Amino acid sequence: MWSTKLSQPPASSYCSLQSSLLSLAILTLLSFTYLSLKSFHSPNSPSSETPSLIVQSSQVVRAEQEVLSDVYNSPEVFRLNYEEMERKFKVFIYKDGDPKTFYQTPRKLTGKYSSEGYFFQNIRESKFVTEDPNEAHLFFIPISCHKMRGKGTSYENMTIIVQNYVDSLIAKYPYWNRTMGADHFFVTCHDVGVRATEGYPFLVKNAIRVVCSPSYDVGYIPHKDVALPQVLQPFALPAGGNDIENRSLRLYKSVDLPTKDRCFVCTHFPCNTVDPSKDRCQSNRLTTLGFWAGHRNSKIRVILARQWENDTELDISNNRINRATGPLVYQKRFYRTKFCICPGGSQVNSARITDSIHYGCVPVILSDYYDLPFNDIIDWCKFAVVLREKDVYDLKQILKNITQEEFATLHNNLVKVQKHFQWNSPPIRHDAFHMVMHELWLRHHVIKFNGCKVPSILRLYKVVDAMLTGSLRLYKSVDLPTKDRTTLGFWAGHRSSKIRVILARQWENDTELDISNNRINRATGPLVYQKRFYRTKFCICLGGSQVNSARITDSIHYGCVPVILSDYYDLPFNDIVDWHKFAVVLREKDDLKQILKNITQEEFVT
Structure with missing residues (x-):
């Protein structure tokens, strides 16, 4: 019987194979261990390149949270509008004018009118400037009345200079005439500059004024003009309200109160989060309830000083604190005070x-x-106390009635808005410059005139072809087809303004325009006046000496396309609806009949 014997590998080969397998197993185990440890460890211990990304991400998150803070009237709307502004907003700056008289970036951005200089410099540094006027949303007229005043120019000469300069822009460029200046703006922080521009009515009535004295009694129009925050930079002392650790070291030369006595003003932490037993950060350690020092240059300031200058809890002084009494005495008063009184004055305040x-x-x-800066964006009642002038007699009691919790909330919100009132060069997101630009962005929706080329008209509602006789709804609908509106234009009223006198004299005998000097006599038939709207294509709405917008709303209600014939009229909801989509907006000097006849039937139906 035979048998086959299996061959055995040599001992040396077997050991070599075993060693290789063992090495491979060890390497595999080490690889899995390394990968496991890396995946387990990386979230908490990022690599050397990761921390910066995490810090940047956290900063973005914090910035986003601040934007969505409740100090804004509508946080989400503000965020969306602001982002749209950053993407789209373009401003064209006129190049004309004597650079020694008009535009020239100041060498020093200091003083009480420095906000004007900062804006001039910031807009040049920003991405909002365009060289193409056709893509511009707004046009900047670079008139520096402050600079003219610094050169010793008189008020009368400033007015002449401004008027001549604007007239030259109107003559040379077509952009002003498209809107009568409604998409133009200028900046002035000097009260004399405000008066100088008032000498040219078109700048006051039509253009957007960005001014440091947004008081209604100087012709300021809140929904059209913009309040420019007046900032005295550079600030003499650091901001109050945050970084207590750093400020306690840096302020010993300028702040005469220890950190524990300054309490809430020097920290962003609410007082109720600190242990009272440690005698730190208790806002009742603030030694002054309210503070104001200034000149009695207005009625409210006179009353304030007389009523409270001898009070022991309110620090009220007739004049600004004498700088000779010590360095930065005036600024230090802000640190030790809970509430700082800001009364209206006769000048920029x-x-x-x-x-x-x-x-x-x-x-x-x-x-x-007083129109508060950025009032369309931030809710001032969340970080300030807003009172009427007649409340001055109860000022002390009103302030004392504010609880510690309410004060803590006001102060925390105050810290959140500090960045909006800071000018920078170059500008940064959400600073004073960008907030002003955001205000301008909200106002860039304007009516554009195109002369005899009338813009299209928005279809507001459908026109019915059948009369609803015997129903009260008759006068809520349109009882004639558009083709049966036999009258081209209609107006009846009193000659209570220059434009009305001209209209009546020019067209009262015309066969296509129904122009009457007086409103139709009601005795001639019921609702005769209203019925005229139904048979007319275009209802003419002129400026008068009194309230005149009822004629506009009558036209809209009765289905008669309104023709706005006024140089000085701010149309209702102008920031929301585009009037040139459903109305014909003309200047007072325009050729009325020819313009209306040039509108095709298709354009009218639209």
């Missing part, structure tokens, strides 16, 4: 408000005629 915000002192606005 908003710097007191921005000082209060910067130094962490809750501002108390005491004025009946």
Whole structure:
């Protein structure tokens, strides 16, 4: 019997194979271990390149949270509008004018009118400027009345210079005439500059004024003009309200109160989060309830000083603190005060408000005629106390009635808005410059005139072809087809303004325009006046000496396309609806009949 014997590998080969397998197993185990440890460890211990990404991400998250803060009237709307502004907003700056008289970036951005200089410099540094006027949303007229004033130019000469300059722009470029200047803006922070521009009515009535004295009694129009925050930069002392650790070291030369006595004003932490037993950050250690020092240059300031200058809890002084008494004495008062009084004055007075915000002192606005900066965006009642002038007699009691919790909320919100009242060069997101640009962006929706080329008209509602006789709804609908509207244009009223006199004299005998000197006599038949709207294609709405918008709303209600014939009229909801889509908007000097006849039937139906 035979048998086959299996061959055995040599001992040396077997050992070599075993060693290789063992090495491979060890390497595999080490690889899995390394990968496991890396995946387990990386979230908490990022690589050397990761921390910067995480820090940047956290900063973006914090910035987003701040944008969505409740200090804004509508946080989400503000965020969306702001982002759209950053993407789309373009401004064309006129190049004309003597650079020594008009535009020239100031060498020093200091003083109480520095906001004007900062804006001039910031807009040049920003991405909003375009060289193509056709893509511009707004046009900047670079008139520096402050600079003219610094050269010793008189008020009368400033007015002449401004008028001549604007007239030259109107003559040379077509952009002003497209809107009568409604998409143009200029900036002035000097009260004399405000008066100088008032000498040219078109700038006041039509153009957007960005001014540091947004008081209604100087012709300021809140929904059209923009309040420019007046800021005295550079600030003498750091901002109040945050970084307590750093400020306690840096302020020993300028702040005469220890950190524990300054309490809430020097920290962003609410007082109720600190242990009272440690005698730190208790806002009742603030030694002054309210503070104001200034000149009695307005009625409310006179009353304020007389009523409270001898009070022991309110620090009210007739004049600004004498600088000779010590360095930065005036600024130090803000640090030790809970509420800083900001009464209206006869001149530019908003710097007191921005000082209060910067130094962490809750501002108390005491004025009946003042449009607060960025009022369309931020809710001032969340970080300030806004009072009427008649409340001055109860000022102390009102402030004392504010609880500690309410004060803590006001102060925390105050810190959140400090960045909006800070000018920078170059500008940064959400600073004063960008907030002003955002305000301008909200106002860039304007009516554009095209002469005899009338813009299209929006279809507001359908026109019915059948009369609803015997129903009260008759006068809520249109009882004639558009082709049966036999009258081209209609107006009846009193000659209570220059444009009405001209209209009546020019067209009252015309066969296609129904122009009457007086409203139709009601005795001739019921609702005769209203019925005229139904048979007319275009209802003419002129400016008068009194309230005249009822004629416009009558036209809209009765289905008669309104023709706005006025140089000085702010149309209702102009920021929301585009009037040239459903109305014909003309200047007072336009050729009325020819323009209306040039509108085709298709355009009218639209």
